[in-house]
Amino acid sequence: MFSSFFSTAPPVDPTAPNFHPVSSAFPEKSDLFGELAAKDTEWTCASGFVTETSIFYNFxxxxxxxxxQVIHSSIGVWYPTIQFTCKIYNPNTQENIWRSINVTxxxxxxxxxxxxxSKADQFSITYKPTADSSNPEMYTIRAHLSDDLQISxxxxxxxSVxxxxxxxGPKGGYxxxxxxxxxPEGxxxxxFWPxxxxxxxxxxxxxxxxxxxxGMFVHAIQGMRPNLVASRWNFANFQSGAHGGVSAIQMEFTTxxxxxRRGAGSGGVAVNVGSLVLGGKLAVVTAETRWPDEKQAEDSSIKSRAIHLHPAHDTDTGYSQPSEIDFHWAGPSILKDAxxxxxxxxxLDVGGPKNPKGLIEKVDVLAEIPYVVKTVVNYVAGTKPYIYQWHNKTKLVVSGPDALIPGLSAGLEVEGMLYNEATFIS
Structure with missing residues (x-):
């Protein structure tokens, strides 16, 4: 499917860029917002080494x-594996319900x-337009995950979002x-629906x-062996009902x-994309690249950043987990009337390994992915990936034009719920 799988010819210049981040592909600020076409969230079910997923997060x-979440994993010539996973976490009781099933x-x-x-014996997810102009499209999710857990x-x-x-355009998002x-090799x-x-x-x-x-919805594809895509991932989903609806989301991976940009040995490139919904309207789309040999400018007009602070060694996982995390968004409003x-x-203060705050669990990825995927893809190649998952009440500090929210120009603190992940792969 990708040329590098079969080609043995060396590149003309081995020091030429071999990674092209979406966060640098659209230098014009006005081009960062690409509205979705119907085809963008269709299932491709591509062959080769491709992992495709649709995820619905809700508070x-x-x-x-x-x-x-539905995960479609293709592994070369083998028949794809499709999983339906569900996590329900109540922070008041700390009850954590988890199901992961291979569907048929x-x-x-x-x-x-x-x-x-899409549908399977165990679930159906149906997309359809609605007759309600204020909520023009929807998904219905019906899942029978076990005798004691069903979702509707x-x-x-x-x-407005x-x-x-x-x-x-067609290359948006890639x-x-x-x-x-x-x-491309991958x-x-x-x-997103933010x-x-x-x-x-x-x-x-x-x-x-x-x-x-x-909540939010994301459809994502990794068109490459998962162990070759990234060494780290960060994800943030903040939602609040204040001021007519506020959300702040980020997705970041590090190569x-x-x-x-100088070929093999020059990686560790962080790609961060995100958005802000303010006053019930999509107000900002952010995207930023962090190159390993450059410091990000503090006066940049567009910021999209997840920063780990005060890392501490975790004997459970072998990784240095953050004790605190900063998330930052900045950019021009995409709204003509604001x-x-x-x-x-x-x-966010998530505590250290010995005093966690809001930690749901540390997910051992190898224990969750199907055996055939783990074996054929050689997912870890000597490493043991973990996902830290946190759920906390927190505040988004935001400023912007008063046309979005009265008083926003002076700065506001918006209380809400944050679900975030930090994934360590290698």
Whole structure:
């Protein structure tokens, strides 16, 4: 599928760039916001070494976090593995419900639907437009994950919060690996609904739990062996019902040393994309590249950053986990009726390995992925990847034009819920 799998010819210049980040592909600020086309969130189910996923994150009214995910893993000539995973975490009771099942008879599209929909024996996720102009499109999620856990959710997208990718046009959202971006060795792409509304029921052990709340949706593809894509990942999902709806999201990955702007050995490039929803409207799309040989400018007009602070060695995982994390967003408003610069930040204290704060769990990735994927892809190559997952109440400090939220120019603190992850692969 990708030229480097089969070509033995060396590149013309081994020191030429062999990584092309989406965060540097659109230098014009006005081009960062690329509104989604219908095709952007369709399932591709590509062959080769490709991992494709759709994930729905929601916070319920009592603070409970609900995550539903479908993962389609292709591994060369082998039949793909499809998983449905679900995590439900109640911070008040600290109950953590987790299901991960390999599904059977996966189909996309189901009869009469397009490839934004999918189904299997254990679940159905149906995309459809609605008759409500204020919430023009939705997904319905129906899943029977075990005898004691069933999910029924309707997830809608507000009209004032369009889905987005970084960059306009068909190449929007894509970071490419390899010397030739037109014939890449692999790619990574993300498409987002940065704020959604959910309603429905969760049935757990015979008890019906009302599920009302807000969240986000992301469709992502790693068109490459997972162990070659990144050494680190960061993810943040902040949601608040204040001021008509506020969200702040980020997705960041850091390449291996093999991929950088001077070829092999120049890697460790961080690609960070994000967005801000303020006053119930998508206000900013952010994207920034952190090159390993350059310090990021503090006066940059666009910022999209996740910074680990005070790392501490964790004997459970072997990695140095952050004790605190800073998230930062900055950029020009994309709204014509609310022009101006917007800046937002979150400071999160997650504690150290011996005194965690808001830690849900440390996920041993090898224990969760299917055996055939682990074996054929050779996922870790001597490393043991872990995902730290945190859930905390926190405050987003934000400033911007008053046309978005009255008083925003003087700065506001917005209380909300944050779910974030830090993934260590190598």
């Amino acid at each position: 319920l009214e009592d603070g409970t976090m609900v995550m539903c 008879n996966f189909v996309t599209p189901p009869p009469g639907l397009d490839k934004r929909s 959710l309707d997830v809608t997208r507000p009209a 369009p889905g987005f990718k970084v960059g306009k 970071s490419y690996f390899g010397h030739d971006a037109e014939k 790619y990574v792409v993300h498409r 704020r959604t509304n959910a309603s429905g029921l969760i049935m757990h052990k015979g008890q019906a739990i009302p599920a009302q709340g807000s 291996l040393d093999a991929y950088g 022009e101006g610069a917007i800046d937002a930040s979150l400071h």
